[in-house]
Amino acid sequence: MPMADTILRTDHLSKSFGGLVAASNVSLDFERGQVHAVIGPNGAGKTTLINLLSGDLQPDDGSILFNGKNITRLPPDRISQLGIGRSYQKTNIFNEFSCYENCWVAAQSRLKSSMRFFRPANRLQAVRERAEKALELCGLSHRRDTRAAAMSYGEQRQLEIGMMLATEPELLLLDEPLAGMGREESRRVIELLRRLAAKHTLILIEHDMDAVFAIAEKLTVMVNGRVLETGTVEQIRNSRAVQDVYLGEEEADG
């Protein structure tokens, strides 16, 4: 298959914790510019997959190609510098810093790689500009000087996305960006993700199926560490196997 539109490819990626296989032979292609959601029941291995892609975990086996480059086993900061940003399930911000300062710290973390040819004064200016731009993109310009600790949970998650944007990633890994949010906050973040999708590739883990069906163009369903199926929203909606193991389960709960 041609690599032209594949931004990220995993080939037989596997990870076990003791006897528990959390990711088993995961081979997936993620297309440039798409929103690709990974869904599945609790413990399916979704976060493990994201952790492998971001370098937070090392695979036991298999490989990861990003823009055709082998990034398997690179450390997280190197992967971030290459253009893969990630958000965590738990907020990962500095509570005592303002929104701007949080974004500034994140922007600064890419100094080494992407700004090494700039003169020091210009670097500082570039970091400031990136931080301001990230704040605007994540919809928090009006909270620029507010301490993170003083904001709502939803705004903190928004800020975390802003910090990721400050590193100017090409590919965003989003681990349950709507977790713990009320309806209004979710609506705002869904709008934000839509805006980001216009200029980035998104890999999204999310339990809120309405949000997933609204945003995602492609879905992968994982069960017990394995890929059960990958397809368009329509294909996954109509998949018997998926209904049996996953969506059926949700309906039964509801």
Ligand SMILES: Nc1ncnc2c1ncn2[C@@H]1O[C@H](COP(=O)(O)OP(=O)(O)OP(=O)(O)O)[C@@H](O)[C@H]1O
């Ligand atoms: N660091 C770890 N050590 C031991 N077991 C782990 C570790 N991380 C994950 N696991 C186990 O691996 C399996 C997959 O977990 P993972 O968090 O990837 O699933 P998930 O699909 O993201 O689930 P959820 O939707 O509940 O977040 C689970 O059984 C989990 O308990």
